[in-house]
Amino acid sequence: PDAKDADIEKCINAITDSVFSLFVTLKELPVIRCPKGNAAEIVAEKLEKKMRDARRDPKSELFKDTAITSFQRPLLVLLDRNIDICSTLHHTWTYQALIHDLFNLYLNRCRVEVEDKVKNYDLGPGDQFWVKNKGKPFPEVADAVHVELEACRAAEQEIKRLKDVMGESGAENANDQIANTVSSLPELMERKKRVDMHINIATALSDCIRARNLDKFFEVEEKIMTKTTLEESVLEVLKNPSIGTAEDKLRLFVIYYLSTSDLPDNELQQYIDALQEAGCDTSCVEYLSKLKSFSTLNVPSQPKLTSSGGSYSSMSNMFKYVKQSSKFMMEGVKSLVVGHRKLPVTRTVDCLSELKQNPDTDNFLALDPKIYRKGGNLMPTMKNTFNDVYVFVVGGGSYVEYQNLMTYAEQHPDKNILYGSSEMLDSKSFLDQLTKLGRTSG
Numbered sequence: 001p002d003a004k005d006a007d008i009e010k011c012i013n014a015i016t017d018s019v020f021s022l023f024v025t026l027k028e029l030p031v032i033r034c035p036k037g038n039a040a041e042i043v044a045e046k047l048e049k050k051m052r053d054a055r056r057d058p059k060s061e062l063f064k065d066t067a068i069t070s071f072q073r074p075l076l077v078l079l080d081r082n083i084d085i086c087s088t089l090h091h092t093w094t095y096q097a098l099i100h101d102l103f104n105l106y107l108n109r110c111r112v113e114v115e116d117k118v119k120n121y122d123l124g125p126g127d128q129f130w131v132k133n134k135g136k137p138f139p140e141v142a143d144a145v146h147v148e149l150e151a152c153r154a155a156e157q158e159i160k161r162l163k164d165v166m167g168e169s170g171a172e173n174a175n176d177q178i179a180n181t182v183s184s185l186p187e188l189m190e191r192k193k194r195v196d197m198h199i200n201i202a203t204a205l206s207d208c209i210r211a212r213n214l215d216k217f218f219e220v221e222e223k224i225m226t227k228t229t230l231e232e233s234v235l236e237v238l239k240n241p242s243i244g245t246a247e248d249k250l251r252l253f254v255i256y257y258l259s260t261s262d263l264p265d266n267e268l269q270q271y272i273d274a275l276q277e278a279g280c281d282t283s284c285v286e287y288l289s290k291l292k293s294f295s296t297l298n299v300p301s302q303p304k305l306t307s308s309g310g311s312y313s314s315m316s317n318m319f320k321y322v323k324q325s326s327k328f329m330m331e332g333v334k335s336l337v338v339g340h341r342k343l344p345v346t347r348t349v350d351c352l353s354e355l356k357q358n359p360d361t362d363n364f365l366a367l368d369p370k371i372y373r374k375g376g377n378l379m380p381t382m383k384n385t386f387n388d389v390y391v392f393v394v395g396g397g398s399y400v401e402y403q404n405l406m407t408y409a410e411q412h413p414d415k416n417i418l419y420g421s422s423e424m425l426d427s428k429s430f431l432d433q434l435t436k437l438g439r440t441s442g
Contacts, residue, residue, distance in 0.1 A: 012042055015422055026074075028388075029063045030073060030390065031074075031076070032044050032047065032048055032078060032365075032367040032368070033352050033365065034364060036365055038082060039395065040078040040079050044365060055370070074388035074390060075353055075389045077349055077353075077392070078394065079391070080394050081396050082291070082395070084343060084344040086259060087344070087400050087404075088396070088425055088430050090400060091221055091248070091251065092218070093138055094134075094399070094400070095135070095137075095141040096134035097399040099123070101427055105123070105399075108123050108124040109121065109122050110123065110201070114200045121197050129194055132144075145195065145202055148195050152191055152192045156188075212245055213243035214248070216243055217248050220252060221255050224255055225259060235274060237252065238252070238253060239277070246275075247428060247431065249280060250280045250284075251431065253280075257271075268285075283439045284431065284434035284438040285438065286438040286439075287434060287437040288438070345401050346401075347360070349391055349405065350408065352386075352389075353386040353387075353389050387414050387416060389415060390417075391405065392421060393419075393421040396424070397425065398424065399424065402419045405417050406419075
């Protein structure tokens with residue numbers, strides 16, 4: 001609220017230039033879709049004009065030597081963070097999102113406390129275990145770490161066995177095997193180092209889960225967001241001094257508040273009192289109440305959670321196992337499948353890319369830099385669905401959202417989806433922003 005117009009304009013221009021540069025590099029000219037009446041619309045209109053001007057400039061070669069005339073144009077979906085505030089605050093279950101939430105993953109590096117020492121771990125594309133497992137539910141990752149560790153142990157045992165064979169008999173036929181094994185030692189040592197790193201990270205995650213009872217918050221929030229009956233009221237959870245931190249309780253309440261269409265003032269005050277008793281700064285409630293009063297937050301009724309053998313209880317059982325486990329908590333863990341539901345961003349992408357009729361997206365603007373005229377909804381004239389989809393969230397994105405889109409892409413092999421945002425927000429940073437907005441809007 002206290003931002004200067006010049007600062008806002010500078011931020012909008014920076015986002016526009018960044019997205020423009022991406023498509024110049026890709027040599028693609030997208031169809032742009034965005035909701036009306038927010039920052040995403042401003043970026044979309046600036047971007048459309050910038051692309052159209054570049055295409056029409058006789059001195060410019062931009063967007064002219066590409067397959068722009070192809071029927072298969074890419075789709076750019078520009079969204080505002082207000083489309084889904086809840087998912088950014090939701091206690092999550094996937095490996096990458098958990099690390100980002102609890103250990104402030106930044107530029108592929110996280111800080112983890114291991115035996116009273118803080119260690120920095122790099123998690124990048126060179127770590128094949130990370131690439132393969134970062135989007136999986138935590139219990140599956142724990143199981144994968146155990147399998148990887150057993151493979152390393154088996155390799156070490158094989159080296160010892162061959163050494164014993166040479167020591168006892170000097171058998172010539174073992175020479176080649178030893179030579180091959182020795183040549184693989186550097187790779188084995190690097191593999192073991194990575195496994196040790198993920199063991200430390202997973203153990204630290206389990207310690208946080210146990211200390212803060214994050215399974216309880218995960219389960220309650222999931223039930224709120226999927227309109228499932230709660231076994232224990234939100235107020236009772238907020239008043240329970242033995243679970244969670246002040247931040248955890250504030251995140252839970254914000255999700256409940258935004259997912260509840262009508263909360264009487266006297267009931268709202270009870271929640272605020274409980275939060276303040278727990279040590280929460282409730283300034284953000286002021287901003288959220290105003291946001292609910294003059295804007296249409298995307299909090300539609302969520303579809304029921306579907307899964308293949310997993311449920312809230314299976315997730316909770318995993319956390320119970322973690323609580324009871326030893327330092328090496330992965331041993332004996334079995335993969336538990338967490339149900340998958342489409343988050344609002346994913347549902348929006350599905351409707352827009354497949355040209356589906358939906359009240360939540362029917363009023364989205366459609367802008368095409370190929371067309372000189374402005375305005376008008378272009379979608380009725382488009383017959384082809386979109387296979388290449390670029391999603392950009394103005395106001396910050398989250399790994400929960402990113403992974404949800406990647407899961408959707410895996411279920412639709414014809415889709416290529418790229419996700420980006422003005423910044424990647426963890427829940428603490430987002431709460432801090434909401435709190436600041438509440439203080440300045442009061």
